[in-house]
Amino acid sequence: MKAAVTTSSFGKFSDAPLRLLAENGFTVKLNPHGRALTEEEAMEFLQGCAAVVAGTEPLTANVMAALPELKVISRCGAGMDNVDLEEAERRGIAVRNTPDAPVAAVAELTVGLALSLLRDICRMDRELRSGVWKKRMGSLIAGKRVGIVGMGRIGRAVSAAFTALGAQTAYSDPFVADAGRRMELDELLGWADIVTLHLPGGKGRPLLDAAKLSLMKKGAFLINCARGGLVDEEALRALLENGHLAGAALDVFGKEPYAGPLAELDTVIVTPHIGSYAKEARIKMETDAVRNILDVLKRDDA
16 A cells, blocks of 8 residues: 655654654655645645645645545644645545644744744844844733733643743634633733734735734734734735834744745844754654544544
8 A cells, every 4th residue: 555745854853753654564766856845746746645644735626536545534733724625525534633643842942933032132143153143122921911822732832832921912813712812813912012823824815904903003923833924914014114013933934945035134033934843743643644544544444
């Protein structure tokens, strides 16, 4: 039986997940491109596979139609917005994810980015490396208002981490009513000193378009470790350039790899979609993804 792995760094820090597949009779194909696959590449690469440990490549109805042997998609991560769930259900393809493994890694990255923004660490690092010794005054997390958009596993972990550092937290999530101070999105945007996103990406227009971004407090910061499509990047750039927003930290982008103008701004921190890239989290996530496949296929054989 064949299984494919589309995440480009799978098995880098431990070969245990790959051994687990091999021990259960799978021949494994690894992503040869070192990046997310396109729709056409996914169709070709997944031919003949019963299972895929999936990354963020588009697993659309067209892709599934080209893969009659596919029985299970196991997302190595929490987000499912790249998978056509309705089509998978129609075709009897089981879809699983690994929502627990990346929680601590994304939460810690979010706090790290907030610290870097508030203390201007990245800009001073760049300046010092270029020969400029300039001490920039920063701010503390303690006492800040942190608005969390999306209060799932990661949102709750982020809230706990900021609370432990002395910040006030509130959240906006239409599906959660019992996780602390809850606000409607517009109210939250105007209340928070730091807005951080932790929800799946949607289809169509961004959640934070120009109108929504303009509701944020003057001097506030935006952090996105969720999905790039949630933020109108051009509108964000304009609000950063005119000084309405003090800074932003982005781990995800509408198009990846990112090579756009936000990277030119000193007030922006950009990272290459590394939310789950802590060794411990990656190993657990990869192992959980494999176990999802084994669980589905063993039940099918029963």
